[in-house]
Each structure stands twice: as structure tokens, then as C-alpha cells.
Amino acid sequence: MKTPWVLSILLFCYSINMISQKKSINSTQIIKSNDMSKKLPEEWKNTLNDEEYRILIEKGTEYPHTGKYNMHFENGVYNCNGCKIPIFNSDQKFKSDCGWPSFDECIEGAIKYVDCANCNGHLGHIFDDGPTETGKRYCVNSVSIDFKKKS
Ligand SMILES: [Zn+2]
Numbered sequence: 001m002k003t004p005w006v007l008s009i010l011l012f013c014y015s016i017n018m019i020s021q022k023k024s025i026n027s028t029q030i031i032k033s034n035d036m037s038k039k040l041p042e043e044w045k046n047t048l049n050d051e052e053y054r055i056l057i058e059k060g061t062e063y064p065h066t067g068k069y070n071m072h073f074e075n076g077v078y079n080c081n082g083c084k085i086p087i088f089n090s091d092q093k094f095k096s097d098c099g100w101p102s103f104d105e106c107i108e109g110a111i112k113y114v115d116c117a118n119c120n121g122h123l124g125h126i127f128d129d130g131p132t133e134t135g136k137r138y139c140v141n142s143v144s145i146d147f148k149k150k151s
Pocket residue numbers: 080081082083084085116117118119120121
């Protein structure tokens with residue numbers, strides 16, 4: 001009599017997976033640029049300002065409630081501020097009182113841990129206390145991302 005239970009659990013997991021896959025298909029696909037991860041610190045200093053360098057490369061954190069994207073809710077895409085690949089869609093952002101821009105999902109494959117998968121730029125932290133169905137909360141620095149409005 002255990003089989004129906006196992007089946008229903010499998011079906012449940014499958015449907016959850018389908019919901020998340022459906023969301024991913026709508027996401028902007030990653031356009032892989034050249035391998036930015038091989039950039040030297042001196043090269044990063046030529047393209048990033050001091051605060052961007054401190055956070056993206058030295059894995060720092062901006063002060064809470066100060067980032068320009070903390071309370072930003074326009075329709076568009078957030079790119080990695082290091083290498084400019086798209087990492088979050090605006091529909092993945094939610095209002096959080098934690099003081100940093102928060103997302104419940106990232107564009108598929110765009111982030112490994114809390115760093116940009118393309119250039120290793122530090123984005124922030126991920127927590128399992130998200131309020132939406134994903135249960136995730138990508139808590140990132142505004143300095144680490146660059147928003148592009150959808151036309
Ligand atoms: Zn990047």
C-alpha cells in the first residue's frame with residue numbers, strides 16, 4: 001500500500017519542477033560573453049569604481065537600505081555589474097524589508113552560489129527563508145547589479 005504515496009510524492013515534485021521550469025523558459029537566456037573570470041585585479045580596477053571593486057571582487061557588502069535597487073521595481077532585467085550578463089528578471093524581484101534588493105530566483109545558470117557564474121563577481125548571499133514558492137531569497141548588493149529597463 002506504499003506505492004500510491006510514493007507516486008503522489010513523485011507527482012508533487014514533478015509538478016513543482018514543471019512550475020519552476022515554466023518560469024525559467026520565460027527568463028532571458030544568458031548570452032555568454034568572453035571568459036571574464038580570467039580578468040586580473042588590475043584589469044577590474046580599470047572598469048569598476050572603488051565601491052564596485054570592494055563588493056564584486058573583494059566580496060564586500062554595501063550598507064543596508066542604501067543601494068539604488070533596494071526599493072526599485074521597474075520592468076526589466078538586472079545584469080551583473082561586473083561582466084553585464086543578465087542575472088535576474090524584474091519578475092524575480094520581491095519587496096523585502098532586509099535592506100538589500102531581494103530575488104526569489106535567478107536566471108537559470110546565471111549564478112553559482114552567490115557569485116556571477118560568468119565573471120565570479122560577488123553578488124550577495126542566498127537564504128532559504130524566501131516568502132514565495134521558491135523558498136529562496138537572493139539578497140544582493142545594488143552595486144553588483146545594473147538594471148536595464150524593458151522597452
Ligand atoms: Zn559577472
